[in-house]
Amino acid sequence: MAVDLHIHTTASDGRLSPSEVVREACRIGLTAIAIADHDTVAGVEEAISAASQQCGLKVIPALELSTDVEDSEVHILGYFVDIKNSRLLDQLAELRRARIDRAKRILDKLRRVGVDIPFEDVASLGKDGFVGRGQIFRAMINAGYVNPAMPHHAFEHYLGKHGVAYEEHYGLTPYDAVDMVLNAGGIPVIAHPARTASDRLVGDLVRHGLMGIEAYYPGYTAEITSHYLDLARTYDLVVTGGSDFHGPTAHQPVGIGGVWVPDDIINNLYLRMKE
Ligand SMILES: [Zn+2]
Ligand SMILES: [Zn+2]
Numbered sequence: 001m002a003v004d005l006h007i008h009t010t011a012s013d014g015r016l017s018p019s020e021v022v023r024e025a026c027r028i029g030l031t032a033i034a035i036a037d038h039d040t041v042a043g044v045e046e047a048i049s050a051a052s053q054q055c056g057l058k059v060i061p062a063l064e065l066s067t068d069v070e071d072s073e074v075h076i077l078g079y080f081v082d083i084k085n086s087r088l089l090d091q092l093a094e095l096r097r098a099r100i101d102r103a104k105r106i107l108d109k110l111r112r113v114g115v116d117i118p119f120e121d122v123a124s125l126g127k128d129g130f131v132g133r134g135q136i137f138r139a140m141i142n143a144g145y146v147n148p149a150m151p152h153h154a155f156e157h158y159l160g161k162h163g164v165a166y167e168e169h170y171g172l173t174p175y176d177a178v179d180m181v182l183n184a185g186g187i188p189v190i191a192h193p194a195r196t197a198s199d200r201l202v203g204d205l206v207r208h209g210l211m212g213i214e215a216y217y218p219g220y221t222a223e224i225t226s227h228y229l230d231l232a233r234t235y236d237l238v239v240t241g242g243s244d245f246h247g248p249t250a251h252q253p254v255g256i257g258g259v260w261v262p263d264d265i266i267n268n269l270y271l272r273m274k275e
Contacts, residue, residue, distance in 0.1 A: 006242025011043030013134030015247025026055035078181030098170035216241025
């Protein structure tokens with residue numbers, strides 16, 4: 001039994017459609033996945049219906065919200081959000097509009113350093129008008145601006161938090177994101193904290209309603225994971241984990257199910273949902 005609670009699809013910046021993700025998860029024998037696209041729940045229904053027709057895999061509705069804090073970018077996952085909640089859907093539509101503005105600002109900055117990518121090239125890579133740094137980076141690769149031997153370096157240099165063309169997200173704070181998830185009946189979980197969030201911020205977010213922490217993640221050593229398991233015990237947080245799969249690319253080589261996550265995680269998540 002294995003699970004993967006952090007997967008992106010073509011509903012945001014992933015390379016596989018929700019049905020393709022389900023097919024792959026079934027093929028490798030996972031028992032549960034969460035579709036956690038950036039700022040959208042548009043891929044969830046397709047995944048649920050594909051799963052019921054295929055191997056009966058459990059699909060947990062989720063999303064991932066990007067927020068800014070002073071010197072980093074914090075991501076909040078929301079598990080079991082009500083994907084029909086009209087307030088949530090309005091908020092997400094607003095975030096997507098802001099993403100388009102942000103992508104245009106990033107492209108302006110790139111142009112100033114000699115990287116000329118038309119907005120249409122970026123938009124054509126995202127489903128339903130989704131534009132993020134993933135699409136911008138792929139457009140840069142397609143146009144030959146990225147040294148294929150060092151894609152990670154290029155991403156950080158141009159688009160990373162301290163990159164030359166970085167632009168903040170729409171002013172959403174991690175506290176706003178926690179509220180959005182709670183208001184939609186979901187469980188707010190801080191994603192990949194080691195990259196982005198201090199333990200102090202985690203504590204502050206817990207006091208604001210944060211309920212979980214992603215302790216299993218690509219590249220996390222046993223020490224990092226055990227640090228976050230301790231933190232989870234301290235704050236009574238549910239523990240999650242997943243591959244953050246976006247597609248089989250050189251930039252993100254870990255496949256679906258590619259991160260070991262203990263089985264009981266899924267039961268704990270369901271228990272927390274019922275509380
Ligand atoms: Zn993330
Ligand atoms: Zn992610």
